[in-house]
Amino acid sequence: MLCYDYAIVRVVPRVERGEFVNAGVLLSTRDGVYLGALFALDEARLRALDPQVDIELVQRQLGAVERIVAGEANAGEIARLPLRARFHWLTAQRSALIQTSPVHGGRCNEPRLALEHLLQRMVLPPIPTRGCLPA
Template identity: 40%
Template sequence: MTRIPYEYAVIQAVPRIERGELINVGVLLYCQRQDFLAARTHLDETRLLTLDPAADVAAVRAALASWEATCQGGGASAGMKLGERFRWLAAPRSTVLRAGPVHMGLTVDPAAELERLVELLVR
């Protein structure tokens, strides 16, 4: 089987930006050759509240859901191509959720690779 390139970034929650502490809460994966873009998220509430006991867990969950919806073309991303959506989500930002550095890899199955990365880097 031929492996194809993909790009991914870890989605990070930074509940108190002034402290710079973060936890991994998901993975964003884009594979141009297979027209694949998806985000898988997993929020460990205990870890989040350890960093900031006053964190708004519901708001973080809603923001994570919006990342997943953006991958599917929801909201303001409706007219964007997949690569544009990936770059938009992976762009640097100073909010509670941000993407870490973009990395590359090779895979035969982007969806399976996304699940593998979530298990490895988030859960």
């Protein structure tokens, strides 16, 4: 069983209002072997908070986070840090368009599956369920 930390990636279109839309998840195993990110930006929900939001800017900034997580050479100095250091840098508190939730912990056998589960639970819209009808 692996211990991990995760944070929800939030888009805050108008920082002064403090409203946000969950757009992704970062997950890092505490042993520093895994760092992953998944994103699902709901543009309609974001526009509901700010009809003037620059969606292209948001997508570029989320893309920068993905490149840092992946350790891509064109992602700058932060992308060259060890995995845990990248996670801590990405989850540092900031007042910006892209922010993260507080860091939470968990345990899993497969980090990628935990990341997918967290995206489904914390970012994607809930799946509607049908109520039970009496027999």
